[in-house]
Amino acid sequence: MANKQQIYLELSPGVKIPALGLGTWQALDDDGEKAIDCALEAGYRHIDTAYVYQNEKAVGNIIKKWLESGRIKREDLFVVTKLPKHGNRPSGVPKYLQESLDSLGLSYVDLYLIHSPFGFQDKNPSDPNSEEIVDVTTDHIAIWKAMEDQVINGKARAIGLSNFNERQIERVWSTAERIKPSMLQVELHLYFQQKELVEFCNSKNIKVCAYSPLGSPSSSKVLGKEVPDILNNETVTDIAKKYGKTTAQILLRHIIQQGIAAIPKSSNPKRIKENMEIFDFELSSEDINKLNALDQGKDGRLFDFSIFKGATTHPEYPF
Ligand SMILES: NC(=O)c1ccc[n+]([C@@H]2O[C@H](COP(=O)([O-])OP(=O)(O)OC[C@H]3O[C@@H](n4cnc5c(N)ncnc54)[C@H](OP(=O)(O)O)[C@@H]3O)[C@@H](O)[C@H]2O)c1
Numbered sequence: 419m420a421n422k423q424q425i426y427l428e429l430s431p432g433v434k435i436p437a438l439g440l441g442t443w444q445a446l447d448d449d450g451e452k453a454i455d456c457a458l459e460a461g462y463r464h465i466d467t468a469y470v471y472q473n474e475k476a477v478g479n480i481i482k483k484w485l486e487s488g489r490i491k492r493e494d495l496f497v498v499t500k501l502p503k504h505g506n507r508p509s510g511v512p513k514y515l516q517e518s519l520d521s522l523g524l525s526y527v528d529l530y531l532i533h534s535p536f537g538f539q540d541k542n543p544s545d546p547n548s549e550e551i552v553d554v555t556t557d558h559i560a561i562w563k564a565m566e567d568q569v570i571n572g573k574a575r576a577i578g579l580s581n582f583n584e585r586q587i588e589r590v591w592s593t594a595e596r597i598k599p600s601m602l603q604v605e606l607h608l609y610f611q612q613k614e615l616v617e618f619c620n621s622k623n624i625k626v627c628a629y630s631p632l633g634s635p636s637s638s639k640v641l642g643k644e645v646p647d648i649l650n651n652e653t654v655t656d657i658a659k660k661y662g663k664t665t666a667q668i669l670l671r672h673i674i675q676q677g678i679a680a681i682p683k684s685s686n687p688k689r690i691k692e693n694m695e696i697f698d699f700e701l702s703s704e705d706i707n708k709l710n711a712l713d714q715g716k717d718g719r720l721f722d723f724s725i726f727k728g729a730t731t732h733p734e735y736p737f
Contacts, residue, residue, distance in 0.1 A: 422698045424461070427625045427679055429576040429600035435496050435529065437674050438694060439464030441629065441683030443471050444636075450476035453685040458484055460691045466603075466627075466681040467522075468500035468533055469514055474521035482523050497522065498529040498603075500580060501565075503726070506537030506556050511564035515573055530574035531603055532561060534581045534723065536732035552728035558586060559593050566596045576600045580629075581723070583736040584618050591622055603627040606678065607634075608648050608669055608709060609718030616678065627679035632666055634720055641720060653712060657705050664692055671696045672709045 426434040440457040442450055442465065450473040454465060458480065467477050481497070484490045499522070505514035515530055537556035542548055568574040578601030579587060591598055602619050606612045606628035619626050630637075633648035648654070654665045661668065666682070670693060673680045682693045701709070722737055723729045 424463070424697060425674060427677065429529070429578075429625055430597075433528070433576045433600070435498075435576075435601070435625070435627075435679060436462075436464040437679045438462070438670065438696065439466050439496070439498070439627075439679065439681040440690070441681040442467045442473055442477065443683055444640075445471075445476075445683060445685050446473050447476055449685050451480050452687075453690065454480040455483075456687045456690050457694075458490065460694050462690075462694060463490075463494055464496040464498070464679075464681070466498045466629075469502040469505070469518050470500070470533065474499060474518055478521055478523040492524075496528040497524060498531065499527050500531040500533035501561075503534045503536060503729075504538040504541050504550060506532065506534070506553070506561060507540075508557075508560045508564040510540065511561060511568060512573075515568055519573065526572055527574050529576045529578060529601060530565065530568055531578045531580045531601065532558075532565065532582075534729075535579075535583070535586050535734040535736050536723070536726075536729050537734070538726075538728075550726065550728075552732050554733055556732070556734050558590050558734070562590050562594055562599075566594065569597050578602060578624070580604065581721075581736055584615060586734065586736060587619070587622070587624070591624070598622070599624055601625050601627055601679075603629055603681075605630050605719060605721050606673065606680075607631050607718070608651065608654065608672065608712050609633065609646060609714045610716075610720070611710065611713040611718075613710075613713065616676070620677075625677075625679065627681060628673045629681060630720060631673050631680040631682050632669055637720070640725070642725065643720075645720060651712065653708055657701070657708065660705075661699055661701075663696075663699065666693055667696050668701070668709075671699065671701055672706065675701055675706065
């Protein structure tokens with residue numbers, strides 16, 4: 419019988435992340451606030467945001483409401499945010515983390531991630547909407563030292579990477595003198611299972627968090643391409659019928675059961691609740707194998723960041 423409770427992954431001694439969290443990209447303002455409120459009500463305690471999602475204030479408003487009402491304690495929550503690509507330099511780390519903390523209304527985050535391995539020049543404060551320009555001087559080792567400082571000065575409990583490739587992770591990991599990266603957040607779903615990268619992270623004791631775990635069904639406009647409909651895959655539908663679950667629940671359980679965290683985004687109360695109800699069943703190894711067989715390798719990748727002009731020419735472009 420499967421455990422009906424949330425599963426936790428240990429990032430470092432005493433720092434445990436709930437395996438299932440709420441993604442918040444494209445959840446803005448009122449929509450974002452309602453989603454966080456509903457998620458906390460449904461038992462979510464891990465919230466994934468980022469400086470660039472422009473919703474840290476909305477996330478902070480609801481957290482404040484819950485903390486003030488005494489319904490949760492700060493230590494029950496796990497808040498993740500990320501260093502923006504235009505802050506990808508040592509001086510950008512304390513600057514942008516502090517901005518995020520101010521927006522969130524928190525004194526620390528539980529996990530701070532470098533959002534992308536490539537960097538852009540810092541924004542001109544008097545013209546924040548000006549065109550973004552690639553900064554080819556991005557130095558991961560120097561940035562990582564500034565990330566470590568944030569743990570030492572109490573502004574982040576854990577630090578990690580996002581969208582880094584194996585070579586980039588290895589370099590940061592092997593040169594990190596004080597604190598190793600404890601988490602890698604990457605695109606990971608049924609059609610892009612990232613088996614080799616996950617194995618590599620396991621070998622370094624780096625936990626993996628799957629973004630777009632449902633295949634990001636509504637992002638075709640942003641990505642400028644057709645997004646395959648994983649939620650209606652025939653094999654997943656058959657397996658869902660067998661367990662009396664939805665296809666979203668099967669996709670999420672498939673990820674979580676492998677010791678990987680997942681952060682499905684939803685702004686819909688029914689789906690927010692549905693996505694959390696994955697701890698009362700277990701997929702058989704036969705069904706896990708059927709789902710594993712649907713991996714399309716690198717052809718399954720949705721996010722290649724070519725939407726950011728110049729990113730693909732950056733020396734640290736990861737793909
Ligand atoms: N580090 C990075 O570079 C990076 C990149 C991308 C994403 N992320 C993070 O990962 C999170 C998740 O990724 P994502 O938003 O791209 O994609 P996703 O979670 O795979 O998919 C979200 C979409 O699925 C729909 N959905 C959610 N639950 C559903 C269900 N049970 N049944 C049917 N549809 C459902 C949502 O619509 P409704 O809202 O209408 O329910 C939304 O359109 C993001 O929100 C963000 O926090 C990180």
